Amino acid sequence: MDANLKLKNRVNEEFTEYLTTHKHRKTPERFAILDYIYSTKGHFDIDSLYKSMVEMNFRVSRATLYNTIDLLLDCGLVVKHQFGGNVSTYERSYGNENHNHLICTSCGEVWEMKNDDLLTPAQLKKIRRFTVNYYSMYIYGVCSKCAHAKRMELRRLEREESKEKVAAEPKKRR
Amino acid sequence: MDANLKLKNRVNEEFTEYLTTHKHRKTPERFAILDYIYSTKGHFDIDSLYKSMVEMNFRVSRATLYNTIDLLLDCGLVVKHQFGGNVSTYERSYGNENHNHLICTSCGEVWEMKNDDLLTPAQLKKIRRFTVNYYSMYIYGVCSKCAHAKRMELRRLEREESKEKVAAEPKKRR
């Protein structure tokens, strides 16, 4: 993964610069966390990040993870999502195209869908009093699996109802 | 507000139908909550809804609010947002156009921005294995107020740095 190494170097530099200008210390923890985040694509939450780092024998506390993530959010190297449920999920954002999220409101699953040209640069510039870092489209709906489960449930309810009717008015039926 | 009354009737009917087909009971609490939600536009969270209902002398428990909101989410009369922070915010969705959210990652404030034609119906149909109920664009960035605050902070840091340099190398300056 030569490309990924290059990417890591870039974000490392960016983070270093950010820490310097903001007078924050360059601790090994901070760079290790950045490295872990940019070792995977896709979404992660604090708990999974914590566990995977511990598993790889890097000791960090959750508190430090939260602190560092805050810095990474502030300098735009990570974005935060809250799709539902109570867990925040995060995603590295450097070198990631904007994309859409399909969120099933029934099971909470999230899918990604590429779509480069939702907003043109011209449209983004038109937004006044606001500096855009990142955008993504959240599309709420029901996935095919849950839709199927719901149909089954509805059918079950209907079946029960007709049974009740039969039981309630048996005389009419003869 | 004649139009609003009409809207309320519509959503009332929809909710009634939903409750009936799903064999849920039509309790006064549920309809009162729906009514409160459709009495205001814009975002709300459970706590503010709770307080406003109590203030208007309608006693509900938070538990019931959460339960009812779940039903309303399920039947698509309400959508849930999590912009950051730990509070879920909700929004009535019937008769609401899809719109964009500008989210300041610094102060957490959210603005709305109308944009009717982000996705065409044709584009939405192209999404396979997924039934779209609602979508909205989340645009993350920094609002002008926070941007200003950040600039000030950076300037302060720079000032301090130059002071330190002067203090550290006074001989060079003479």
Place this chain on the structure above:
DNA sequence: ATGTATGCAAACCATTTGCAATGAC
């Protein structure tokens, strides 16, 4: 009459906070 829905209080759990110890500067 039956069992779902409510209200209350306790439990839960992701996130935040306080503080002593560490280590970047």
Place this chain on the structure above:
DNA sequence: GTCATTGCAAATGGTTTGCATACAT
């Protein structure tokens, strides 16, 4: 040496859960 940062453990607070009571069916 100084003070920001870390790690731990306790606190916080939005949300969920358990259970006795109320009430829609």
